[in-house]
Each structure stands twice: as structure tokens, then as C-alpha cells.
Amino acid sequence: MTEYMVRPIGVVRSALKDPADAPKQGALTGQEAEIVVDPAYLPALEGLDPGRGKIIVMCWMHRADRDRLKVHPRGQEDRPERGVFSTRSPHRPNPISLHTVTLRSIEGNVLRVRGMDAIDGTPVVDIKSHSPELDG
Amino acid sequence: MTEYMVRPIGVVRSALKDPADAPKQGALTGQEAEIVVDPAYLPALEGLDPGRGKIIVMCWMHRADRDRLKVHPRGQEDRPERGVFSTRSPHRPNPISLHTVTLRSIEGNVLRVRGMDAIDGTPVVDIKSHSPELDG
Numbered sequence: 001m002t003e004y005m006v007r008p009i010g011v012v013r014s015a016l017k018d019p020a021d022a023p024k025q026g027a028l029t030g031q032e033a034e035i036v037v038d039p040a041y042l043p044a045l046e047g048l049d050p051g052r053g054k055i056i057v058m059c060w061m062h063r064a065d066r067d068r069l070k071v072h073p074r075g076q077e078d079r080p081e082r083g084v085f086s087t088r089s090p091h092r093p094n095p096i097s098l099h100t101v102t103l104r105s106i107e108g109n110v111l112r113v114r115g116m117d118a119i120d121g122t123p124v125v126d127i128k129s130h131s132p133e134l135d136g
Numbered sequence: 137m138t139e140y141m142v143r144p145i146g147v148v149r150s151a152l153k154d155p156a157d158a159p160k161q162g163a164l165t166g167q168e169a170e171i172v173v174d175p176a177y178l179p180a181l182e183g184l185d186p187g188r189g190k191i192i193v194m195c196w197m198h199r200a201d202r203d204r205l206k207v208h209p210r211g212q213e214d215r216p217e218r219g220v221f222s223t224r225s226p227h228r229p230n231p232i233s234l235h236t237v238t239l240r241s242i243e244g245n246v247l248r249v250r251g252m253d254a255i256d257g258t259p260v261v262d263i264k265s266h267s268p269e270l271d272g
């Protein structure tokens with residue numbers, strides 16, 4: 001099948017520096033982070049509004065193992081392995097992560113968000129509006 | 137920034153053959169479709185269970201315009217243009233779509249799902265478990 005090239009549109013800036021520090025499903029901890037968007041994509045941010053609810057951020061988990069097809073859920077080795085497509089493990093053939101976060105503020109090309117568990121330096125590949133109807 | 141290669145893990149089979157036929161946010165219409173997974177990834181499907189609620193399917197919208205940074209929401213030209221990152225338009229720098237669908241059945245490498253608005257032949261790039269807590 002044809003392959004496609006993902007071009008990061010920004011990067012995560014976070015106090016989480018190491019995968020070992022990142023809480024599993026850390027969205028639930030309310031971790032704050034910044035999404036620094038490449039200024040070339042500034043027009044694509046128009047319409048994003050901290051008053052309009054949550055947004056979806058997709059990242060490329062650049063440290064993931066793309067060859068892993070089975071994992072212990074949440075890294076707990078006492079739990080039986082499962083196929084990665086039945087989990088939220090970062091390890092998967094195309095390591096695209098999905099973060100439903102609260103948009104706190106936008107200043108220029110910097111989005112401040114809450115509920116982001118990606119580590120500092122993670123490439124961001126997409127931002128979308130969140131819809132409770134479509135995504136809940 | 138470094139670019140990354142996305143390798144499709146499967147393909148959508150659907151009665152929707154043309155983008156013009158695809159309902160906007162067609163998840164809400166209950167459209168049925170099949171996800172045909174490359175047999176190389178069969179182990180990654182273990183643990184997916186139609187009884188366990190919704191799943192997330194990500195596709196690569198191969199017909200999208202990656203250079204469009206602003207769009208009329210839902211293609212309605214009477215509505216003012218907005219940045220693509222504030223919409224769910226297929227047109228965006230990395231055209232990765234997000235579908236929260238109901239898993240109806242699995243037979244071998246074929247997943248039957250409901251609520252899928254991607255057109256026939258759309259490459260599938262990831263499958264994840266859905267979590268109302270994380271994604272809602």
C-alpha cells in the first residue's frame with residue numbers, strides 16, 4: 001500500500017521530560033503543557049477559542065516501538081498481553097496519539113492546554129475541534 | 137522538523153464511493169462499513185471485542201488538500217472561513233481522520249463497524265480502544 005509522509009505542524013512543551021515520568025492516561029491528571037505551532041500554520045489556528053470547549057491534539061510518538069503488535073496493558077507485566085489495537089499503548093505501527101484537552105489560552109502560535117500527557121519535544125501532527133456528539 | 141512515514145494497516149470497504157456522497161460528520165447517520173486489516177497485523181487485533189463498546193479508527197484522507205489552511209465549515213460557502221485546526225474538515229496539513237465507531241463484529245481480519253463516514257478505499261492507519269473518560 002502507498003505510504004504517506006507526516007509533517008509535524010508543531011511541538012509539545014511540557015514539564016514532562018521523560019516517558020517514565022509521563023502518567024499513563026495522564027489526561028486525567030490535568031497536566032498542563034504548551035503546543036508551539038510552526039508559524040507557517042498560523043492561519044489554520046483561526047477560530048480556535050478557549051471558550052469553545054475541548055480540542056483534540058494528535059502527536060507522533062517518536063519514541064514508540066512501531067514493531068510491537070502486543071503489549072501488557074498500561075505496562076503492567078502481570079496483566080496478559082493484548083493486541084495494541086485494543087489498547088492506548090504508544091507502541092503501535094503508526095504511533096499517532098490522541099489527546100482530548102482543554103484549551104486554556106492562545107497567544108500567537110502558542111496554545112496552552114490542560115490534560116496533556118505527551119512528553120516535552122513530542123511532534124504535533126494535527127489539531128481538531130472536539131465534539132461530544134462525534135467523539136464521546 | 138523530522139518527517140515520519142505512515143504505513144497503512146488496512147483499508148475501508150464501504151458503500152460510500154465518492155466524497156460527494158459522504159455525509160458531513162456521517163458518524164451520526166450510522167453508516168456501516170468494513171475495516172479490512174492487513175493480515176500482517178492480525179496479532180494487534182487480539183483483545184478487540186464487539187461487547188466492549190466503541191473503538192477509534194484513524195484514516196489517512198488520501199484525497200484531501202494538504203495545502204488548505206482555511207475552509208468554509210462543512211463546505212457551506214455562506215459561512216465565513218475558519219482555520220482548519222478549528223474544524224473537522226478533511227483538508228488539513230496531515231489529513232488524519234478520527235472516527236469513533238461501534239464495533240459490530242470481527243471475523244478474521246475484517247472488522248464490521250457502524251458510524252463510519254470514510255469513503256471506500258480510504259487507508260486506515262490506526263485502531264485504538266475508545267474511553268469515554270479520556271475522549272468524551
